[in-house]
Amino acid sequence: MTHNTITIDGQEVPFEVGQTIMDAALAAKVYIPHLCHYPGLTPHGNCRLCSIEIGKKSVAACTTPAVAGQQISSNTPAINAARKSITQMLFIEGNHICPSCEKSGNCKLQAMGYFLGMLDEHFPQFYQRRKIDASHADIVLDRDRCILCDLCVRASREVDGKNVFAIAGRGTEAHLIVNSSSGKLVDSNLEVDDLAANICPVGAILKKSQGYDVPIGERIYDQHTISEIGLQESIAKESKSDDN
Amino acid sequence: MNQSISNNPDSKSVHLLHRLYALQQQHLCISSESMQQVANEFCLPVSQVTAVVEFYTFFSRGPCGRYHLLLSNCTSCGYLVGGENFLLQFTQALDVSPGETRSDGLVSLGETSCIGMCDHGSAMLVNGMPLILHNADRVNHIAQLINAKTSLADWPAEWFQVHESVNKKGLLLNQNFIPGLSLKNTLAQGANEMLETILASGLRGRGGAGFSTGQKWQFCRQAEGAGHYVVCNADEGEPGTFKDRLLLRQHAESMLEGMTLCAFIIGAERGFIYLRGEYRFLLSDLQTVLAAYRRAGLLGQRILGKEDFDFDIEIVVGAGAYICGEESALIESLEGKPGIPRIRPPFPVTHGYLNQPTVVNNVETFVAAAHIAVHGSAWFKTMGTTQSAGSKILSVSGDCELPGVYEYPFGVSVQQVLQDCQASDAQAVQIGGPAGVLIGKQDFDRQIAFEDLSTGGSFMVFGVHRDLLTINRNFASFFAHESCGFCTPCRVGTQLLKNNLDKIAEGRGTRQDIVEIKRLSELIQRYSHCGLGHTAAHHVIDGLQRFPQVFEENLTQQSFMSPFDLDKTLEEARQITQRDDAAAHLK
Amino acid sequence: MSFLDMDERLVALLEQVEFNRSPLTDIKHCGSCEIGLIEGGVCNAENVKVLQEFRANCKTLIAVGACAINGGVPAMRNHFDLKDCLQEAYETGIGVTNPQIPNDTELPLLLDKVYPIHEVVPVDYYLPGCPPSADAFLQILGPLLAGKEPVLSSDHLHYD
Numbered sequence: 001m002t003h004n005t006i007t008i009d010g011q012e013v014p015f016e017v018g019q020t021i022m023d024a025a026l027a028a029k030v031y032i033p034h035l036c037h038y039p040g041l042t043p044h045g046n047c048r049l050c051s052i053e054i055g056k057k058s059v060a061a062c063t064t065p066a067v068a069g070q071q072i073s074s075n076t077p078a079i080n081a082a083r084k085s086i087t088q089m090l091f092i093e094g095n096h097i098c099p100s101c102e103k104s105g106n107c108k109l110q111a112m113g114y115f116l117g118m119l120d121e122h123f124p125q126f127y128q129r130r131k132i133d134a135s136h137a138d139i140v141l142d143r144d145r146c147i148l149c150d151l152c153v154r155a156s157r158e159v160d161g162k163n164v165f166a167i168a169g170r171g172t173e174a175h176l177i178v179n180s181s182s183g184k185l186v187d188s189n190l191e192v193d194d195l196a197a198n199i200c201p202v203g204a205i206l207k208k209s210q211g212y213d214v215p216i217g218e219r220i221y222d223q224h225t226i227s228e229i230g231l232q233e234s235i236a237k238e239s240k241s242d243d244n
Numbered sequence: 245m246n247q248s249i250s251n252n253p254d255s256k257s258v259h260l261l262h263r264l265y266a267l268q269q270q271h272l273c274i275s276s277e278s279m280q281q282v283a284n285e286f287c288l289p290v291s292q293v294t295a296v297v298e299f300y301t302f303f304s305r306g307p308c309g310r311y312h313l314l315l316s317n318c319t320s321c322g323y324l325v326g327g328e329n330f331l332l333q334f335t336q337a338l339d340v341s342p343g344e345t346r347s348d349g350l351v352s353l354g355e356t357s358c359i360g361m362c363d364h365g366s367a368m369l370v371n372g373m374p375l376i377l378h379n380a381d382r383v384n385h386i387a388q389l390i391n392a393k394t395s396l397a398d399w400p401a402e403w404f405q406v407h408e409s410v411n412k413k414g415l416l417l418n419q420n421f422i423p424g425l426s427l428k429n430t431l432a433q434g435a436n437e438m439l440e441t442i443l444a445s446g447l448r449g450r451g452g453a454g455f456s457t458g459q460k461w462q463f464c465r466q467a468e469g470a471g472h473y474v475v476c477n478a479d480e481g482e483p484g485t486f487k488d489r490l491l492l493r494q495h496a497e498s499m500l501e502g503m504t505l506c507a508f509i510i511g512a513e514r515g516f517i518y519l520r521g522e523y524r525f526l527l528s529d530l531q532t533v534l535a536a537y538r539r540a541g542l543l544g545q546r547i548l549g550k551e552d553f554d555f556d557i558e559i560v561v562g563a564g565a566y567i568c569g570e571e572s573a574l575i576e577s578l579e580g581k582p583g584i585p586r587i588r589p590p591f592p593v594t595h596g597y598l599n600q601p602t603v604v605n606n607v608e609t610f611v612a613a614a615h616i617a618v619h620g621s622a623w624f625k626t627m628g629t630t631q632s633a634g635s636k637i638l639s640v641s642g643d644c645e646l647p648g649v650y651e652y653p654f655g656v657s658v659q660q661v662l663q664d665c666q667a668s669d670a671q672a673v674q675i676g677g678p679a680g681v682l683i684g685k686q687d688f689d690r691q692i693a694f695e696d697l698s699t700g701g702s703f704m705v706f707g708v709h710r711d712l713l714t715i716n717r718n719f720a721s722f723f724a725h726e727s728c729g730f731c732t733p734c735r736v737g738t739q740l741l742k743n744n745l746d747k748i749a750e751g752r753g754t755r756q757d758i759v760e761i762k763r764l765s766e767l768i769q770r771y772s773h774c775g776l777g778h779t780a781a782h783h784v785i786d787g788l789q790r791f792p793q794v795f796e797e798n799l800t801q802q803s804f805m806s807p808f809d810l811d812k813t814l815e816e817a818r819q820i821t822q823r824d825d826a827a828a829h830l831k
Numbered sequence: 832m833s834f835l836d837m838d839e840r841l842v843a844l845l846e847q848v849e850f851n852r853s854p855l856t857d858i859k860h861c862g863s864c865e866i867g868l869i870e871g872g873v874c875n876a877e878n879v880k881v882l883q884e885f886r887a888n889c890k891t892l893i894a895v896g897a898c899a900i901n902g903g904v905p906a907m908r909n910h911f912d913l914k915d916c917l918q919e920a921y922e923t924g925i926g927v928t929n930p931q932i933p934n935d936t937e938l939p940l941l942l943d944k945v946y947p948i949h950e951v952v953p954v955d956y957y958l959p960g961c962p963p964s965a966d967a968f969l970q971i972l973g974p975l976l977a978g979k980e981p982v983l984s985s986d987h988l989h990y991d
Contacts, residue, residue, distance in 0.1 A: 803953070804952065806950055806951055810879060813944070814940050814942060814943075815943070817913060817940035817942070817943070818940065820913065821932060821933070821934035821940065822934060823934055823936065823940065825936045827876060827936055827939070827940070828876070828936075828940050830880075
């Protein structure tokens with residue numbers, strides 16, 4: 001296989017032809033912030049947290065192919081400031097009130113806020129009111145917390161082979177829908193062990209009766225940064241692919 | 245209802261958007277049951293059908309009225325043009341609120357983005373047909389006709405008359421187009437030679453981005469695929485543009501031939517015209533032209549008797565979504581999906597419709613290509629500038645005496661256009677629509693050309709009496725409404741920008757809000773996924789730079805103001821408790 | 832109250848500061864202050880008035896805790912219309928006797944929503960956490976009292 005290199009913040013990073021900048025970076029243990037990317041799923045590029053700069057142009061690392069010789073800036077004050085603003089946008093667009101959310105401590109949006117040193121939400125809130133779907137015996141869908149990252153949509157389609165979710169509506173009306181005649185989760189074939197039921201980075205898709213199995217303070221992002229977990233996810237995926 | 249769906253004889257061959265349109269027409273809404281039925285018919289997940297229904301403005305899940313009025317909110321053909329507020333007048337005359345259907349189900353009222361009637365002034369769509377609003381008397385007359393349940397066919401015909409005012413003809417519009425000639429020339433020269441001609445002409449895409457048409461065709465031709473496709477982008481959605489309406493009505497032959505010779509060059513057998521839903525009224529005439537071309541052997545099997553030259557064109561009508569003017573969103577829509585722009589690269593020339601090599605060009609580009617095939621590349625280059633060969637057809641609207649279509653050689657100055665359309669008191673011109681450039685007097689000597697002021701055709705004049713902040717608010721609201729919602733900076737950012745401008749207009753803006761608007765504009769522009777986001781804040785950035793006083797004048801001297809009116813936050817509680825004492829109010 | 836978690840370190844702090852209006856002093860209207868710490872979301876008319884007065888008197892205002900910063904748990908009512916909340920509480924809820932929505936002019940009216948502090952008055956610094964730890968308080972207050980720019984370290988940055 002041909003090995004080429006790109007340069008991220010001065011560090012040489014090897015890549016294989018066909019890899020995106022994100023793939024190459026994570027494989028080289030260079031963390032680029034991301035929320036809508038998950039190793040192994042088709043990249044989507046909607047959250048824009050992984051915005052990087054090649055020359056004067058800003059692109060999403062998760063959807064841009066690595067090309068030999070690319071000079072990339074990622075961890076700069078200006079880009080991190082933009083990432084923080086984007087994170088704040090996601091916070092105010094939905095209802096992300098951590099103390100009242102079961103996902104707190106395991107939430108990637110929250111962890112992204114920590115990682116980027118976000119102290120406040122800056123923008124005025126949208127006071128979103130989307131429909132909650134608690135019809136499923138084991139899973140609840142709280143759309144007010146959905147960040148439209150599309151991970152559950154792709155996980156269901158590409159890994160679970162089910163196609164349970166989709167995103168409908170335009171602009172700020174965009175919302176997660178369920179692929180069943182009633183539009184309710186109970187009439188879908190979603191099961192608790194599906195990747196789609198487990199991949200939600202925030203508290204939009206939650207498993208019932210497990211919310212406080214691990215106490216607040218002992219959860220993932222109480223103990224690790226999102227960069228550590230992001231790199232781990234990538235390594236886990238790679239070793240899994242190697243096994244196959 | 246189910247009966248009517250399953251009885252549809254050729255539902256399988258019908259395009260999803262057309263199927264949904266038929267349901268919307270029949271039932272005035274698309275119910276959950278209908279969506280499930282359509283999903284079964286098309287073997288699609290019901291979630292995809294739902295996503296499509298919820299994406300496009302002209303589909304609704306709840307019932308519309310038997311008379312469905314959609315008033316344009318464009319700055320040139322919108323309901324506020326001419327100092328009236330036609331939306332408010334309809335609200336009162338019909339006793340129905342915008343966005344709602346009257347309880348008797350007779351009428352519903354709403355707003356929609358520019359419907360391409362900017363040369364006619366205030367206009368609306370009634371059950372999809374454009375109607376010129378003219379004055380308050382007409383509003384009342386319409387209300388009477390609706391309340392009397394008068395069939396649209398019995399409404400005064402002149403209200404529906406769409407005139408084409410061609411105020412200046414140039415290189416293309418002056419030509420007498422002889423049907424079939426461009427195709428005969430193409431066959432005589434051969435594909436290689438004709439591609440060379442197009443390349444040599446310097447023709448660049450007329451949508452505004454200005455990519456070399458010849459190169460696009462060349463890339464597509466070289467790309468390998470199971471099939472190649474030609475798509476004509478007739479989704480003229482940029483507010484202020486209507487010149488494609490003229491071309492589609494009076495120059496459809498050259499457009500079809502431009503597509504067909506492109507097909508010959510790239511090796512395509514199928515083509516599409518993606519017609520914006522607002523132009524549905526042009527559909528039957530276009531189909532007549534297509535049928536005539538098929539009869540004349542200029543379309544279909546063995547075109548002009550040439551063995552293996554098979555090409556036919558299908559018209560797909562959109563359903564109200566500005567973003568579908570973006571080529572990859574348009575392709576998604578063609579494929580029966582919500583119009584969400586794809587990740588690029590790969591570009592449509594290699595991975596377009598059904599992931600096959602696809603050329604997407606603007607109506608005007610195909611028209612120009614057909615004329616180049618007839619007259620040659622040298623003829624085309626006699627006009628324009630070195631970097632922008634040929635002519636540009638402009639849609640001129642707004643505060644001028646002679647709105648309409650104007651064709652100029654590239655390089656024409658803004659001043660010249662203003663003179664010709666008799667805009668005597670222009671303070672600003674928006675070139676290229678809300679996504680384009682806002683210029684003031686100091687820039688009126690600049691040129692319309694790819695290297696200076698590029699435009700897909702929109703040229704909107706704002707006279708001295710216009711409040712430019714209102715224009716900026718209108719554009720901000722347009723983008724917030726039309727953002728597809730895919731990426732964070734555009735989805736959330738365009739809404740925040742709109743809210744910020746509204747705050748200033750309401751007299752609650754501070755200096756800090758200006759700082760905030762600048763920061764937000766840069767974020768949206770720099771970090772969005774597609775062209776809509778990249779251009780959505782242009783008008784604000786231009787406004788702040790060129791017309792800072794417009795914003796300054798409206799600022800309060802206070803250093804901080806809440807994003808909302810504090811006293812209004814108590815209104816609900818006041819009503820519930822029926823209190824109005826001093827403590828029930830806030831400053 | 833988590834302010835008191837500073838324990839003995841509070842003594843050292845008290846050598847530098849004097850409390851004006853606080854839960855400890857029971858002063859109803861504060862005078863001119865260097866630093867104001869404000870917690871809680873803005874729920875009713877009285878909250879707005881107190882907050883505005885507080886802001887006017889404090890050179891530096893710090894929004895403390897999740898509720899102050901984004902509305903917090905009380906903001907869960909934002910998912911519902913105010914009317915529904917009041918009806919449930921005072922008219923239709925289980926166990927309600929003498930159903931009637933209170934309308935005494937002595938009572939502050941509820942805002943349509945619970946708002947974060949920074950949407951009502953300008954805020955200078957934010958101290959997130961539910962609650963913020965004693966160390967977090969010190970990290971902000973220490974530098975501020977010394978006339979320096981405070982920085983909250985990542986190990987004290989929490990939203991819950």
